[in-house]
Amino acid sequence: MQLSDRIGRRIKLQDLHILMTVVQAGSMRKAATLLNTTQPAVSRSIADLESAVGVRLLDRNPQGIELTPYGRALLDGGEAAFDELYQAVKNIEFLADPTAGEVRIGSITPLAAGFIAAIIGRLSRHHPRMVFHVVATQVETLHRELTERNLDLLIVPRLDLFNDDQFTFEALYETSYVVAAGADNPLVKRRRIELAELMNEQWVLPPPESALGPIYSEAFRKSGLAYPRTTVVTMSPEVRMSLLTSGRFITIFHDDALKIAPQRPEIKALPVRLPIAPVANGIVTLRTRTLSPVAQLFIDCAREVAKPMAKRK
Incomplete structure (x- = not known):
């Protein structure tokens, strides 16, 4: 009997679910507790899976269990299969x-x-x-x-x-990036500001190695500047907005962040030209x-x- 025939006749969704739980839990004993069953029942399901595919799926060691390369391949496929089934049920609900x-x-x-x-x-x-x-x-x-x-x-x-x-x-659609400050910041009253003039201000920025970091770094690099000394390093836009309202800090946001006003009218864009091409959302x-x-x-x-x-x- 070919492997594909064994899979069609002998692999059970319940056994795949048990394998996924064992890997998540780190041991068969813990998986049995999560599944409200016995450890022998969990071991039997894993053994049935290994018999069906003809290879060892798990290595046992004193620290618990570890997936073999075969087990990893089956787990990846099993997770995708469960997701497709979930989507199929949702499709049926939508059709109904x-x-x-x-x-x-x-x-x-x-x-x-x-x-x-x-x-x-x-x-x-x-x-x-x-x-x-x-x-x-x-x-x-x-x-x-x-x-x-x-x-x-x-x-x-x-x-x-x-x-x-x-x-x-x-x-x-595309969005642009702006330098932003609190409405009480004296910089808001300026009619034009060069980015170089802001290098000694109190910046609130994400770390340059973050996903958004390259966009911000490009603005300074194209202006012939290094990434500024950052007073507060944070990924949180909520924290950055909150700090801006004190009137002492500045940051870079894409302009969508300011368009959610009027709930944040205390945040203003500064008259600074950033050499950053618009970014697509x-x-x-x-x-x-x-x-x-x-x-x-x-x-x-x-x-x-x-x-x-x-x-x-």
Whole structure:
């Protein structure tokens, strides 16, 4: 009997689920506790899987278990299979009731507060039973969550982090970057400021090695300047905005961060020309993943909401 025949007849989804739990837990004993079953039952499921594929999937050692290369290959395929089944169930739910369903979106905070909120506002009016799971966090975390299929799609700036062949990027509209300060900062009253004049100011910036770092570094490099001495190093846009309101700090934001005003009228753009080309904001998805109809509906709405913004650019 060929391997493909053994797989079709003998591999069980439950056994794959048990393998995934064993790897997550680090031992069969802990996995048995999580699954509310016995350790012999867990061992039997792993043995059945190994018999079905004809190779050892786990190495046992005093510290617990470790996947063999064969086990890693099966686990990767198993995770993708479970995700596809999850999407299939969601597709069935959507076909049964096109007005319902859920979508999981990831983005950075300024885009989530502005652009994504506008999409949700439009969709929820026409599909009040749709559920939107929005994760607003750093792009490095979004990259991991999308890769692990915990999110359906991202709305983010075009960054090198997503240039890998496993991703697709669809540009929606472009955004520019500005130097920002609190409304009480004396610099706000200036009519024109050169970037070099700000090198001794109290900067709040992400670390240059972060995903956004190269964009900021380019602005200083093209102005013949080094990355400034940073008083506060943080990835959090909320922390940066909060510090700006004190009137003592400055930072660089893309202008979407200021467009979520009037809830933050105390943040102002300074009259500084940054030599940074506009950066595209767009949709990132996994190339090999089939999106649910609800996720596709969200993408279609995102394109419509972005059209007037793209024309303004």
